[in-house]
Amino acid sequence: MFVRFFWEYCEFYHFFKIIINYFSKKFSPIFMKKNNINRKEFITKSGLTIAAAIIGSKIVFGENLPKDMEPVAVEENSFEGAIPGKSKELIILNDKPWNGETPPHLLDPKITPADLLFVRNNGIPPTKVDPKTWTITIEGESAKTTKTYTIDELKSKFKHYSYQLTLECGGNGRGEFNPSAKGNQWGLGAIGCPKWTGVRLKDVLNDVGIKSDAVYIGYYGKDTHLSGDPKKVVISRGVPIKKALEDEALIAWSMNDADIPEMNGFPLRVVFGGWPASTSGKWLSKIVIRNKVHDGPKMEGYSYRVPKNPVAPGTKVAEKDMKIIEVMPVKSIITFPKTGAMVKGSKSFEVRGHAWAGDLYVKEMHVSIDFGVTWKKCELDAALNKNAWQQWRTRVSLPIDGYYEVWARATDSEGRMQPMVVPGWNPKGYLNNACHRVAVKRH
Amino acid sequence: MEDQILKLVNRLVYLFFFILLLPVFYFYGPLLFEKNEATVDDIELVESTENAEIENAELTLEKGTIDPENGLIVDDNYKLVEQNCSACHSLKLVTQNRATEEGWKEIIVWMQETQKLWDLGENEPKIITYLGKNYAPNKKGRRQNLKNIEWYEL
Numbered sequence: 001m002f003v004r005f006f007w008e009y010c011e012f013y014h015f016f017k018i019i020i021n022y023f024s025k026k027f028s029p030i031f032m033k034k035n036n037i038n039r040k041e042f043i044t045k046s047g048l049t050i051a052a053a054i055i056g057s058k059i060v061f062g063e064n065l066p067k068d069m070e071p072v073a074v075e076e077n078s079f080e081g082a083i084p085g086k087s088k089e090l091i092i093l094n095d096k097p098w099n100g101e102t103p104p105h106l107l108d109p110k111i112t113p114a115d116l117l118f119v120r121n122n123g124i125p126p127t128k129v130d131p132k133t134w135t136i137t138i139e140g141e142s143a144k145t146t147k148t149y150t151i152d153e154l155k156s157k158f159k160h161y162s163y164q165l166t167l168e169c170g171g172n173g174r175g176e177f178n179p180s181a182k183g184n185q186w187g188l189g190a191i192g193c194p195k196w197t198g199v200r201l202k203d204v205l206n207d208v209g210i211k212s213d214a215v216y217i218g219y220y221g222k223d224t225h226l227s228g229d230p231k232k233v234v235i236s237r238g239v240p241i242k243k244a245l246e247d248e249a250l251i252a253w254s255m256n257d258a259d260i261p262e263m264n265g266f267p268l269r270v271v272f273g274g275w276p277a278s279t280s281g282k283w284l285s286k287i288v289i290r291n292k293v294h295d296g297p298k299m300e301g302y303s304y305r306v307p308k309n310p311v312a313p314g315t316k317v318a319e320k321d322m323k324i325i326e327v328m329p330v331k332s333i334i335t336f337p338k339t340g341a342m343v344k345g346s347k348s349f350e351v352r353g354h355a356w357a358g359d360l361y362v363k364e365m366h367v368s369i370d371f372g373v374t375w376k377k378c379e380l381d382a383a384l385n386k387n388a389w390q391q392w393r394t395r396v397s398l399p400i401d402g403y404y405e406v407w408a409r410a411t412d413s414e415g416r417m418q419p420m421v422v423p424g425w426n427p428k429g430y431l432n433n434a435c436h437r438v439a440v441k442r443h
Numbered sequence: 444m445e446d447q448i449l450k451l452v453n454r455l456v457y458l459f460f461f462i463l464l465l466p467v468f469y470f471y472g473p474l475l476f477e478k479n480e481a482t483v484d485d486i487e488l489v490e491s492t493e494n495a496e497i498e499n500a501e502l503t504l505e506k507g508t509i510d511p512e513n514g515l516i517v518d519d520n521y522k523l524v525e526q527n528c529s530a531c532h533s534l535k536l537v538t539q540n541r542a543t544e545e546g547w548k549e550i551i552v553w554m555q556e557t558q559k560l561w562d563l564g565e566n567e568p569k570i571i572t573y574l575g576k577n578y579a580p581n582k583k584g585r586r587q588n589l590k591n592i593e594w595y596e597l
Contacts, residue, residue, distance in 0.1 A: 096533040178583035180541040182550050226531045227559035301557070339589065341597035349597055405589065421585040439592045 101189035123234030140288035144209025165273030173432025181429025198252030218294030219281030236296025273387025544575030
């Protein structure tokens with residue numbers, strides 16, 4: 001009994017603390033102030049009802065806000081510090097939901113470290129994840145049966161594979177499009193190539209049984225919608241069955257031989273290297289085998305789609321004239337030197353980086369120090385496996401004092417090159433694979 | 444008999460906790476009331492008058508400057524943008540984008556159709572005017588000069 005009273009006291013005290021926290025912030029008639037109360041502290045049994053009342057009135061200005069929403073406004077929303085689990089060096093584009101990219105010079109390692117892999121969240125990642133109880137269900141019109149596996153069952157039942165797989169956001173480079181496309185204005189760093197370990201998706205799909213009419217697979221994850229509506233699916237995309245059945249298509253529980261970072265899908269995700277990273281669902285809980293093109297949120301409309309036919313910049317394109325982006329185009333980054341390097345005299349210096357080409361290989365790599373007039377061929381490594389990026393390097397020296405830009409251009413195994421200007425405009429600003437440029441100076 | 448003992452213990456325990464709470468009130472009470480007399484009951488009142496207050500509120504910061512609290516450009520109705528837009532997503536998503544009034548309208552409609560944004564009612568034209576003016580498209584050409592270069596000795 002005493003324990004019970006003590007508990008009640010604790011709860012009351014807890015609530016009281018919340019109230020104090022809330023009112024001790026600079027008060028303003030606008031109840032939209034960010035506050036330091038973190039979500040976990042707030043969403044407690046005791047505080048919830050009253051907290052929701054307070055937060056509810058924080059959100060509502062249009063009296064039109066639906067009443068059934070969770071108080072997402074208390075989401076920790078501080079610009080200070082880093083994305084949870086990530087380096088402070090990541091450039092934060094959005095803190096609700098978390099979106100951050102890696103400055104190119106920090107992508108220098110061959111295998112992207114966990115704290116430097118970019119974050120592109122569409123919703124709020126699940127909290128209180130327990131890998132022991134986490135399950136994944138395979139179902140759908142074109143699944144012969146429905147099966148559910150725990151992660152331990154995946155690990156014990158199927159052979160493990162590790163691949164180095166490139167993940168790049170479909171909107172990487174969006175910031176350069178003119179006219180601007182809406183969304184996170186990604187620069188160069190929504191790209192990374194860590195080592196992923198898991199089981200082949202095809203082994204799991206075959207264990208369930210794939211009907212002959214299968215066309216596509218779609219994923220579902222455990223992240224929640226920003227609107228606070230628990231029933232609303234944040235994002236559910238996928239790939240054609242052909243891509244899903246490739247050797248390198250993984251259901252992964254490990255990145256760089258450790259747990260997957262929480263912002264990158266812990267404890268389980270799918271990984272399809274070389275395709276828009278949005279196809280590689282995070283916090284994976286379900287895969288559906290579809291007898292038609294998957295139609296989850298962000299598969300349709302303008303999301304991850306480009307015009308079927310090339311259009312002039314700024315053109316309004318009808319939805320029916322858009323097509324789903326499949327494989328990502330050839331691209332490269334210069335990871336050394338960091339832009340802004342000053343070199344004394346004719347001293348030569350190394351230029352190096354990575355190049356990748358969707359489902360293809362990079363055949364050649366060139367750099368230019370004269371704004372594309374002449375190009376120098378670089379030494380280029382083979383890929384560790386399909387969908388892994390390749391390393392390249394060369395040495396350059398600058399002929400006379402002055403300002404230079406080093407430009408890098410990759411050519412894929414089918415002869416396609418990176419453009420030197422921003423490629424074909426599209427309404428949502430996808431697939432910018434223009435040459436990366438770094439500024440250097442001789443003095 | 445047992446009931447009475449229970450009641451007594453009950454009261455004693457409550458008294459005990461009440462006494463425990465006194466110093467808390469002593470120290471935090473002023474914090475609670477110094478800036479404002481607001482109590483939980485008052486919130487509703489504030490809520491109902493909010494829109495009017497925001498419209499009529501004089502801008503305390505100079506127009507065209509950035510409000511350090513929310514990162515928005517200070518201009519008429521910018522607080523409306525803060526309230527309606529930051530309920531679901533970071534204001535960084537607003538400030539990094541550029542569009543015409545027509546473009547902002549399309550974004551709002553998209554959010555209403557797919558992301559559960561509510562009807563903005565009479566605030567909508569005010570919000571769109573603010574965004575179209577302060578976050579208008581900038582002409583970038585096909586490729587911009589390299590920016591934000593921090594020079595260092597290699």
